[in-house]
Amino acid sequence: MSTLLKKNFKVGLIQLAAGSDKQKNLAKARGKILEAAKAGAQVIVLPECFNSPYGCQYFPDYAEPIEPSPPSEEQSPSWNMLSSAAKETNTYVVGASIPELSQDKKTYYNTAFVFNPKGELLATHRKTHLFDIDIPGKIKFIESDVLSAGNKVTIVDLPDYGKIGLAICYDVRFPEMAMVAARKGAFMLVYPGAFNTTTGPMHWTLQARARAMDNQVYVAMCSPARDTTSTYHAYGHSMVVNPNADVITELEEKEDIAYADIDGSKIDEIRKGVPLYTQRRFDVYPDVSAGKVRYEE
Numbered sequence: 001m002s003t004l005l006k007k008n009f010k011v012g013l014i015q016l017a018a019g020s021d022k023q024k025n026l027a028k029a030r031g032k033i034l035e036a037a038k039a040g041a042q043v044i045v046l047p048e049c050f051n052s053p054y055g056c057q058y059f060p061d062y063a064e065p066i067e068p069s070p071p072s073e074e075q076s077p078s079w080n081m082l083s084s085a086a087k088e089t090n091t092y093v094v095g096a097s098i099p100e101l102s103q104d105k106k107t108y109y110n111t112a113f114v115f116n117p118k119g120e121l122l123a124t125h126r127k128t129h130l131f132d133i134d135i136p137g138k139i140k141f142i143e144s145d146v147l148s149a150g151n152k153v154t155i156v157d158l159p160d161y162g163k164i165g166l167a168i169c170y171d172v173r174f175p176e177m178a179m180v181a182a183r184k185g186a187f188m189l190v191y192p193g194a195f196n197t198t199t200g201p202m203h204w205t206l207q208a209r210a211r212a213m214d215n216q217v218y219v220a221m222c223s224p225a226r227d228t229t230s231t232y233h234a235y236g237h238s239m240v241v242n243p244n245a246d247v248i249t250e251l252e253e254k255e256d257i258a259y260a261d262i263d264g265s266k267i268d269e270i271r272k273g274v275p276l277y278t279q280r281r282f283d284v285y286p287d288v289s290a291g292k293v294r295y296e297e
């Protein structure tokens with residue numbers, strides 16, 4: 001019996017390319033959830049923006065209202081597909097993400113959902129750090145032109161297994177979020193994320209391994225597949241990193257599913273060998289997970 005994980009399980013990361021046809025994107029995502037479940041995955045993760053191409057010009061057209069909850073099929077076909085696929089496969093589904101339209105129809109968010117095996121919504125996470133970057137000659141992307149930011153760290157209790165930290169893509173670059181989730185007991189940090197062919201080779205693996213190493217937890221990064229005919233070229237390379245910061249599974253850039261066994265004893269073993277959790281010096285520096293933290297579990 002491990003300290004953080006009640007039961008070992010297999011995670012499946014679905015790396016798919018979303019095109020312009022939302023219905024086709026949803027049908028494809030559903031088919032892949034079924035495939036991953038058939039292969040034994042008990043927690044299944046989709047990539048950032050799985051119902052729409054990734055780009056500010058697309059978000060308003062693909063956005064769905066999810067409040068009041070549950071939304072009708074007409075209001076949010078994506079929410080309803082995720083809920084029914086989780087129920088049908090008896091798995092946890094991290095359905096991440098879609099452009100969300102706020103209830104007052106004034107604001108858009110980049111939002112991820114977690115459903116339990118009964119198809120019930122456990123949590124939502126709105127991307128908290130928007131992807132606003134400008135690397136001259138390489139890539140300029142200003143998510144805040146269209147999207148608004150979420151305002152919390154999201155920790156989700158999966159009753160069969162334990163707690164995961166959930167954040168979206170650019171959120172991974174802010175180690176404080178990861179630290180808060182890990183110190184509040186998350187055994188795995190899950191990041192649906194669409195890095196690109198500039199920042200992906202530079203930092204995707206480094207970010208995943210750094211968050212795993214600092215916090216001695218599993219990290220799962222789930223990317224869209226690369227589509228060179230689209231306006232945004234996703235990096236791909238969905239991966240799972242173990243608590244020792246080893247990459248234990250990694251895809252290339254095309255559509256595929258990555259599987260990894262999540263083993264609680266590995267977390268205990270790594271933390272026993274390098275006992276950071278009993279050696280921190282909060283008398284010297286502050287504990288970012290204590291005091292004023294806006295989080296939700």
Ligand SMILES: NC(=O)CCC(=O)C(=O)O
Nearest residue numbers: 131169170194195196199
């Ligand atoms: N979708 C995103 O947030 C992209 C983040 C990214 O590419 C990065 O380098 O960070």
